[in-house]
Amino acid sequence: MSCCSTSVRQISIASEPHRTFFLKLEWAEDLGSGFVILLSDGISAWSGEVSEEDVSREAQEMEMERERYVGDLHLALTGEGPAAEGEYSFHLTPERPGRPLLQLSYEKVQNDISFRLGVVDLQAVPEPTEVIRELIRHGLEQSTRLQAKNQHLLEENQKLRREQEHITKEMQRYVQGKERLERDLYSRFVLVLNEKKVKLRDLQKRVKELEESVEENRLRNKADSEDHKAMETAMPESNPMDDSLNDITDVAPCRKRHHRHLQQLETQARRAALDQRQRSREKPTEDAKAEMSKTSDVQPKPASAAANLDPDDLFDDI
Missing domain, CATH: 1.20.5 (Single alpha-helices involved in coiled-coils or other helix-helix interfaces)
Structure with a gap:
């Protein structure tokens, strides 16, 4: 059997608690194709082999899938894996008369119940050194x-x-x-x-x-x-008095003075009306009418009255 992989680990045997054993494992592809076991206590050595048929038979007896069984077998014999420690145990059956072989069994412990994964017969090595x-x-x-x-x-x-x-x-x-x-x-x-x-x-x-x-x-x-x-x-309407004054013949200077006096009165009346309108814009119409009424009160003497004046009175005016 050509070996490709090797594993060495220290194990404890439940039946030999005061002895230390070293387990060496050699296999080709995986443990499902068979492997070789070498057990030694530092003084003596034993070896054995498990074939592929033995692995298949053990899987059938355990009623487990072959792949899962090979996985548990790898954890038990190599110790590689986080769940290997404390879940697997080893037992060694001593030699008996007429049977110069040791039997190494390996079991899986789950919920305080042990399941035997397999067993291998070990034969003493002639030169353990x-x-x-x-x-x-x-x-x-x-x-x-x-x-x-x-x-x-x-x-x-x-x-x-x-x-x-x-x-x-x-x-x-x-x-x-x-x-x-x-x-x-x-x-x-x-x-x-x-x-x-x-x-x-x-x-x-x-x-x-x-x-x-x-x-x-x-x-x-x-x-x-x-x-x-x-x-x-x-603005007042055209005053007919202006026309009458324009038509009257200038017979004496008093008439001119009297006419200018009337014009001044009208101008003053107009100015007063405009000032009153500017001071009170809210009632411009009433104020204007009031000013017009005041202006209308100042009426010039009619021409007939001027014609009836006494000549002496005219000379007195001059």
Whole structure:
């Protein structure tokens, strides 16, 4: 049987609690294709072989799938795996008269119930020294491999630690840069926001001024319209007295003085009416009518009266 894999482990035998045994296992592809067992207590050595047919038979007797059975067998004999320790036990049947063979059985313990996985017959090795030397050599090689693996893991760990420190520094630098960028962006945002607020206040102020200007223009136009209407109402109609005065012949200077006096009265009346209208725009029509009534009270003497004057009176006026 050409062997490709080897496993060596220390086991305890329930029937021999004060003795230490070393179990060496050799197999080709997997334990399902058969394996060779070598057992030694440091003084003597025993060996045995389990064929592929034996493995299949044991699986059928256990009523287990072959793949699962081979997995449990590997955990029990090699000790490799997190669930191997404490779940498997070994028993050694001593030699009996007429039977120079030992029997090594291996069992699986589950819920305080033991299930026998298999049994192998062991025959004493004629030269145990060679077997013990092989066990020592394998142990040293395994130790060297483990040390090299441990050294490699240490180097990888140091490398990962350096990378972690570098990444941590880079992350801190990125965080600081991010914080600086956030502060800068926030400052710029505040400046832009304040500028927008100033522009908005200016626009609101301009809108208010335009509204006030529009309202002022509306009031001014309304007042101008009312003034225009008041002026049209206050202007007197053509006085027929003016025509009569123009038609009368200038017979004496007293008439001219009397005519100028009437014109002055009319001018004063018009000015008083305009002043009164400006002081009280709410009732321009009534005030104008009142002024007109006052003006109408001052009537010039008719021409007939002037014609009936006594000549002596005219000379007295001169």
